[in-house]
Amino acid sequence: MSLTTLLHNALSELHYPLDENELRAMKNPIGMMFGHVRRKGAHRIAHQGWDLAAPEGSSIYALTRGELIWTHRWTGAEEDKYGNQILASFTYRKKTYFAFYAHLSDFNELRKGSNQLERGQELGWTGTTGNADIDSPHLHFEVRTTSAQLHKGLGGRLDPGEFFPELPKLPRQKACFI
Ligand SMILES: [Zn+2]
Numbered sequence: 001m002s003l004t005t006l007l008h009n010a011l012s013e014l015h016y017p018l019d020e021n022e023l024r025a026m027k028n029p030i031g032m033m034f035g036h037v038r039r040k041g042a043h044r045i046a047h048q049g050w051d052l053a054a055p056e057g058s059s060i061y062a063l064t065r066g067e068l069i070w071t072h073r074w075t076g077a078e079e080d081k082y083g084n085q086i087l088a089s090f091t092y093r094k095k096t097y098f099a100f101y102a103h104l105s106d107f108n109e110l111r112k113g114s115n116q117l118e119r120g121q122e123l124g125w126t127g128t129t130g131n132a133d134i135d136s137p138h139l140h141f142e143v144r145t146t147s148a149q150l151h152k153g154l155g156g157r158l159d160p161g162e163f164f165p166e167l168p169k170l171p172r173q174k175a176c177f178i
Contacts, residue, residue, distance in 0.1 A: 001019040001020070002019070002020055004021075004170065005018075005019055005020065005021060008166075009120065013064070013092060013093070014063045014064060014090070014092060014163055014164065015061055015062065015063050015064065015119050015120045016061065016063075016164070017052065017060055017061055017063065017099065017101065017139060017141055018052055018054055018058055018059070018060060018061070018126075018139060019058065019059065020053075020054070020058070021052055021164075021167055021170070022052060022053045022170065022171065022172060023050065023051065023052060023053070023167070023168060023170075023172050024051040024052060024053040024136060024138045024172075025053065025172055032047070032050060032051035032052075032138075033047065033050065033161075033168070034047060034048070034049060034050060034154075034157070034159040034160060034161065035047060035154060035159065045152075046153060046154050048142055048150075048153075048154060048157050049100065049140055049141050049142030049143070049157065049160060050140075050141050050142075050160045050161075050167075051138045051139070051140055051141075052138055052139045052141055053136070053137070053138050054126040054137060054138055054139045055126070055137055056105055056125075056126060056127050056128065056137045057105060057125050057126065057127070058125060058126040058139070059122045059124075059125060060101050060104070060122070060123050060124050060125065060126060060139060061120050061121065061122060061123060062088055062090065062099075062117040062118065062119060062120060062121045062123055063088075063090040063092075063099055063119070063163075064090040064091050064092070064119045065090075065091070065116070065117060065118055065119050066088055066089035066090045066091065066096075066116075066117050067088065067089045067115050067116055067117060068086065068087075068088050068108075068110060068115040068117055068123070069087045069088060069089055069098065069115075069147045070086070070087050070110070070147070071084075071085070071086045071087075071107055071109060071110055072084065072085040072086070074129040074130060078131075080130060081130045081131040082102035082103060082130045082131075082140060083102060083103045083104065083127070083128075083129025083130025083131075083132065084102075084103070084104035084105065084106065084107060084124070084127065084129045084130075085100065085101065085102045085104065086100075086101050086104065086107045086123060086124060087099070087100050087101075087144070087147060088101075088117055088123060089147070092163055097143055097144065097145060097158070097163075098143070098144040098145070098146065098147050099141070099142070099143060099144075100140075100141070100142040100143075100144055101123065101124065101139060101140070101141060102130065102139075102140040102141075102142075103126065103127055103128055103129055103130050103132040103137075103138065103139065103140050104124045104125060104126060104127050104129060104139075105124075105125045105126060105127025105128075105129065106124055106125050106127070107123060107124030107125070108122070108123055108124055126138070126139045141160060142157050142160070143157065143158045143159075143160050143162070143163055144156050144157055144158070145157075145158060
């Protein structure tokens with residue numbers, strides 16, 4: 001874990017989702033940010049969160065004390081683009097939000113009874129399930145305002161930069177993919 005992460009986790013209300021938190025590099029330098037429009041054939045798709053570069057198998061963590069709300073196992077179907085996914089509640093400035101983690105290699109299953117989470121609890125591991133590029137492993141990370149299943153567009157999502165304003169100013173992944 002880097003000194004930046006250690007200091008952040010010690011001093012901030014929110015624990016970082018990864019040990020190393022680095023926006024993924026792409027040809028377009030803002031392509032991994034929230035709301036950026038990507039072209040997929042004839043379609044224009046707004047990116048619904050952040051892409052944080054992470055080698056396969058990196059641990060992901062709860063941002064605060066909260067609850068594991070739901071998990072989704074990748075079906076392998078083309079439309080199942082976010083692969084293995086989990087949603088965990090967290091609190092920030094006394095309000096409840098939901099952190100969405102996608103493209104995971106694996107995650108801790110829901111338990112019968114309590115699914116309470118401690119701040120910084122390990123929830124699962126990054127991967128490339130769904131439509132993630134195998135050559136550019138990353139965590140797709142969203143902040144949501146609802147625990148309901150969401151679909152296309154930016155509805156129900158917030159810019160993670162409202163919660164981690166310093167992160168885009170940190171060094172970015174050096175290698176360039178895609
Ligand atoms: Zn993404």
